[in-house]
Amino acid sequence: METGTRDDAAGRPARIAVVGGGITGLAAALRLRDRAPDGSTITVYEQSGSLGGKLRTGSVAGAPVEFGAEAFLTRDPAGGESAAVALARRLGLGEDLVHPATGQAAIALRGRLLPVPGGTLVGVPGDLEKVSALAQPAADRDRDGGGPLLGPDEDVAVGELVRRRLGDEVVDRLVDPMLGGVYAGRADSLSLATTMPGLARTARIEGTLTGAVRAALAASPRTPGRPVFATVEGGLGRLVTAAAEHLVAPVGAGSGTAVGGVQIRLGATVRELAPTPTGWRLVIGPTRDPEQVEADAVVLALPARPAARLLAGVDVGVGALVGRLDYASVALVTLVVPAATLPDLSGFLVPATEGTLTKAATFFSTKWAHQRRSDGLALLRASVGRYGEEHLLQREDAELVAAVHGELGRLLPGGALPAPVASHVQRWGGALPQYQPGHLERVAAARNTLRTSHPTLALAGAGYDGVGMPICVRSGETAAEEIVKALGGATG
Structure with a gap:
């Protein structure tokens, strides 16, 4: 049965659910706020207690530090401005974009750092x-x-x-x-x-x-003098905060939109999704006291596995296609060390054949001028964990810090690294998609099936289109446009 079509209600106010409050879901909600039929209501459901997904800015030794994604590409594959840059400008953060002071990275090979x-x-x-x-x-x-x-x-x-x-x-x-x-x-x-x-x-x-x-x-030529990467001064968490503020802010007269409202619900786990004759029913909250919500359209901006569980109640075949995607877990270990002389590099990568726990390191204090400190402390972050090596992450934070600190001391020129004055371990379980050959065909098949039978349900995120902020933002915006089309067209 085809559900969720609104040919008989083109342009009418709609109730739209965005499941997932990461950058993909936020981008989708922003586009829906701008383009959905007048009077529509949009609700973002995020199961955790905070928005942003893998965009998370914290503090170590009194300074902002990225605990997740660090930067994003500034251009799209055609050479234009990337979707992440465009989003930052749309949120009023264009003047706060900063670029690396050095872009040269190295490979750690047999005791040497080779560019x-x-x-x-x-x-x-x-x-x-x-x-x-x-x-x-x-x-x-x-x-x-x-x-x-x-x-x-x-x-x-x-x-x-x-x-x-x-x-x-x-x-x-x-x-x-x-x-x-x-x-x-x-x-x-x-x-x-x-x-x-x-x-x-x-x-x-x-x-x-x-x-x-x-x-x-x-x-895809590079423009001389044009930076490849950017971040937001003060942390990518500012992008998340700005997006949330824009979503819930009143829409001004003459803005070209009249969305009925945007609601953000944290700690709201969507447990079931089922089609109805006119749209969708979402079951939200604890199993002992579930809440049922009706919606005219849904954007699933979730990782593949939780999305597959919800899709099982919609189309078993689509759920199976989506659920085939596996994920890798990683840990990010941040160290603040005194009087460290770091190479003039953005960081380095470590081949798996070197046998180290550390697979990559970033010298924040060298790479980003805005993160250089006046107190002589240096900030660096190591990435730990490759696909299939999740057992290596089953250590206490202190053990991971000690292991990474020792490896960095052996990998960096000059021998031992000074003992850290502060550290932080951020674990991301099941964080990075592992796209096996044929992934794009499977995603296309899943989406084509949904467009035919359930046009008011759209999939968005890294689990489908690729990693990186620009891809995720574009994926969310594209899903929103598909929903707007299915609902009968846009206003604004």
Whole structure:
């Protein structure tokens, strides 16, 4: 049965539920507030006690510190302003965007920090000479066989393609640590089409991998002097606060919108979702005292697993497709150390072959000028945990701090690192999606089924479209536009 269509009620006020209060859900709610039919009401349901998801700014040793995401890309794949930058400007934070003081990162290899070479795409080289200090590519394998590397709709694991064309060292020393830094996953299991869509496109045209890398880089050129990354001075938590304030603020006359209201409900777990003849029924709250809420449309801005549990009551097949996505857990260990002389780098990545608990480190005090301290203290953060290594995170905070501190001392030039004066451990269980080959096809199939049978239910977030703030913001806004269309069109 097709549910949730409003062809007979185009433009009428609607009750819209946004399930999930991370940056995806907030972006969706903001777009709905701007574009939903006049008089509509929007409710954001967040099961935890705070908004923002993995955007979380805390304080260590008296200074703001990111306990989650640190920065975002400033441009989209076409070269324009990224959705995250546009959102910051829309929320009045455009003047507070800051950029790294240094963008050079390194790879920790056999006791040395070697600069990440240029001319690579997530570690995959377009010029083999540029990576020779880190890895010896199997250049004789990357020969043009007279046809493209991949078929029109083919998707493979990144490691499978790169090992076949350039050998193991390029994967183990460059590509795997780069992907591990972003996804906490392994190159041999992550989808090329999802994690590196630009390279997947050119690999369907080019006959060599190096040629495909060069073509992908040329298709998305960098503008000289234009920063690649940005963050908000004072912390990305300001973005979350500004979004919440904009959502609940009264809509002024003449603004072009007249949304009936936006409500944010924290500690509100949506336990069930079921279609009704006119829309949706959500069951919220504790099992002993559940609350039932009716809605005309729903945006599911949740990680894949909780979304799959809700979708099981809507379409078993869609729930199964969504629920196939697995996640990696990580811990972020922040250290504040005295009188530390850190390299002039933004940080470094550690290949899994080095056998360390630490997979990446960021030198906040070096990378970001606004986080440099006048008291001589240095701020750095290590990322711990790769996919399949969750057992290594089953330690007390103090044990993790001690292990990371010791490893950083051995990895950094000059020997031992001074003892920290303050530290913090932030654990993110099931935080980073592990996109296996075929992920995009499964997501497309799930969404196509919902558009046909349940057009007023939309999926949004990193579990579908990729990681990173710009992708999540765009995913939330796109879902909102789909809901607006299904409800009969926009105003404002």
